Amino acid sequence: MLQTNLKHIQSEDEFNQIIENNENVMICCGRMGPMCIPVYDAMESLEDKYENVKFYDLDFDTPHAHIIRNHELAKRFMGLPFTFYYKNGQAVKATTSIQTKKQIKTILDEYLI
Amino acid sequence: MKAIHYDAIILGAGAAGLSAAIYLSRAKLKTLIINEGSIGGQMVLTHAIANYPGVLETSGRDISLIMKKQAKEFGADIESNVEITKLVLSDKEKLVEIDDDETFTADAVILATGGKPRKLGIPSESKFKGFGISYCATCDGDFYAGKDIVVVGGGNSALEEAVSLTKLVKSITIVHQFDNFQAHEYAIEQAKKNDKISFIMESEITEIIGKEDVTGIKVQNQKTNKEQIIKTDGVFIYIGYIPNTDKFKDVIKVNNRNEILTDENMKTNIDGVYAAGDVREKKFRQITTAVSDGTIAALNAIEYIQTTKK
Numbered sequence: 124m125l126q127t128n129l130k131h132i133q134s135e136d137e138f139n140q141i142i143e144n145n146e147n148v149m150i151c152c153g154r155m156g157p158m159c160i161p162v163y164d165a166m167e168s169l170e171d172k173y174e175n176v177k178f179y180d181l182d183f184d185t186p187h188a189h190i191i192r193n194h195e196l197a198k199r200f201m202g203l204p205f206t207f208y209y210k211n212g213q214a215v216k217a218t219t220s221i222q223t224k225k226q227i228k229t230i231l232d233e234y235l236i
Numbered sequence: 237m238k239a240i241h242y243d244a245i246i247l248g249a250g251a252a253g254l255s256a257a258i259y260l261s262r263a264k265l266k267t268l269i270i271n272e273g274s275i276g277g278q279m280v281l282t283h284a285i286a287n288y289p290g291v292l293e294t295s296g297r298d299i300s301l302i303m304k305k306q307a308k309e310f311g312a313d314i315e316s317n318v319e320i321t322k323l324v325l326s327d328k329e330k331l332v333e334i335d336d337d338e339t340f341t342a343d344a345v346i347l348a349t350g351g352k353p354r355k356l357g358i359p360s361e362s363k364f365k366g367f368g369i370s371y372c373a374t375c376d377g378d379f380y381a382g383k384d385i386v387v388v389g390g391g392n393s394a395l396e397e398a399v400s401l402t403k404l405v406k407s408i409t410i411v412h413q414f415d416n417f418q419a420h421e422y423a424i425e426q427a428k429k430n431d432k433i434s435f436i437m438e439s440e441i442t443e444i445i446g447k448e449d450v451t452g453i454k455v456q457n458q459k460t461n462k463e464q465i466i467k468t469d470g471v472f473i474y475i476g477y478i479p480n481t482d483k484f485k486d487v488i489k490v491n492n493r494n495e496i497l498t499d500e501n502m503k504t505n506i507d508g509v510y511a512a513g514d515v516r517e518k519k520f521r522q523i524t525t526a527v528s529d530g531t532i533a534a535l536n537a538i539e540y541i542q543t544t545k546k
């Protein structure tokens with residue numbers, strides 16, 4: 124399990140329930156590495172401000188992470204973490220590699236309002 | 237909204253800033269750390285730290301979390317992952333505004349903003365980040381298994397990461413701007429004796445080629461100006477660090493590399509403003525030296541605060 128203060132997605136069933144039952148979801152799929160930790164930290168610091176968004180992490184090396192690893196939007200991704208934004212159950216945006224808090228906020232404001 | 241006053245504000249929560257916070261808050265001074273990035277700074281970029289005295293081996297993340305815990309338990313407040321939107325250092329009472337929202341004042345400020353990786357400065361660099369450009373071999377190496385890649389740089393990070401990537405990739409071309417390496421002898425030797433590694437010296441990348449993903453690079457020889465194209469699936473960049481001084485270099489004295497100039501007490505050109513860690517002009521940038529700077533800056537700031545309050 125990733126050592127973050129975010130909620131962790133621990134199975135494919137849980138993933139399906141989360142994106143079905145919540146309008147706005149952001150999931151960061153990565154490892155405890157230098158490009159991923161800043162994204163988890165930024166997400167933790169945004170949780171209070173974006174009450175309409177559910178924030179989760181997902182361990183890249185677990186079998187159920189295939190949902191993101193093999194997603195069409197991640198086909199060309201070559202950098203961890205893979206960060207996905209879901210609206211009404213659909214992935215509406217995805218990024219690869221490290222992102223700043225500012226870049227994340229811009230995406231949240233544009234896609235998950 | 238009314239400003240909240242602290243005895244001392246520290247900008248940056250890397251090894252230097254966290255050390256300063258431990259000393260200030262332990263001296264019962266009201267201390268605030270304001271950090272624009274992740275707690276731990278560059279330490280978080282390090283998977284295994286084996287040269288911090290008293291600790292056999294640990295991860296940068298773990299050591300950061302312990303330093304943070306120490307600072308908090310002694311009473312320091314931390315605002316992390318925020319953006320500084322206003323900074324006044326030259327007045328007697330220093331002022332920091334964050335996120336256009338909250339304002340803090342202080343008698344003393346310690347600048348411990350560290351450094352960030354130097355970029356190639358080629359327009360396509362950010363476009364290809366995560367699509368063939370990487371700054372972390374341990375994070376992204378898997379994606380390049382069996383491929384031909386380029387590593388840019390000639391310091392310890394570049395050579396060590398290149399050697400570790402040879403376990404995964406088919407071939408590595410190291411592109412370095414000088415005719416000799418800046419790395420330690422051992423790292424140079426390991427890279428030179430590895431069959432998968434070849435070198436292009438005295439050369440700089442002038443273009444990253446590709447439509448959606450990286451397919452090659454254009455390299456120019458610095459002596460002859462001759463250009464050549466090298467086919468590659470990815471480029472790993474390790475060309476050093478630059479100091480984070482943009483927010484205050486107009487008022488704080490810096491050298492021509494934008495590193496802060498201090499005296500041996502970590503004092504800058506402005507009364508009540510100190511600097512610590514990698515952001516300073518100095519020869520050796522290590523966790524131990526950052527911790528030492530942070531300690532010295534804090535102890536001098538404590539003296540300054542106590543004297544000015546009398």
Ligand SMILES: Cc1cc2nc3c(=O)[nH]c(=O)nc-3n(C[C@H](O)[C@H](O)[C@H](O)COP(=O)(O)OP(=O)(O)OC[C@H]3O[C@@H](n4cnc5c(N)ncnc54)[C@H](O)[C@@H]3O)c2cc1C
Pocket residue numbers: 247248249250251252253270271272273274275276277278279281282284285286287288320348349350351352393480483512513514515521522523524526
């Ligand atoms: C890959 C790598 C491996 C390393 N390995 C080792 C090792 O094994 N052993 C060793 O001793 N050293 C190692 N080092 C060097 C060591 O990590 C640094 O010298 C040390 O961590 C610097 O600490 P610092 O507090 O000065 O700066 P930083 O760690 O850079 O921290 C500065 C902090 O300030 C924040 N910040 C930036 N701008 C602002 C601003 N305007 N306002 C507020 N906050 C801001 C940053 O986000 C960051 O959190 C390594 C460095 C790297 C990059």
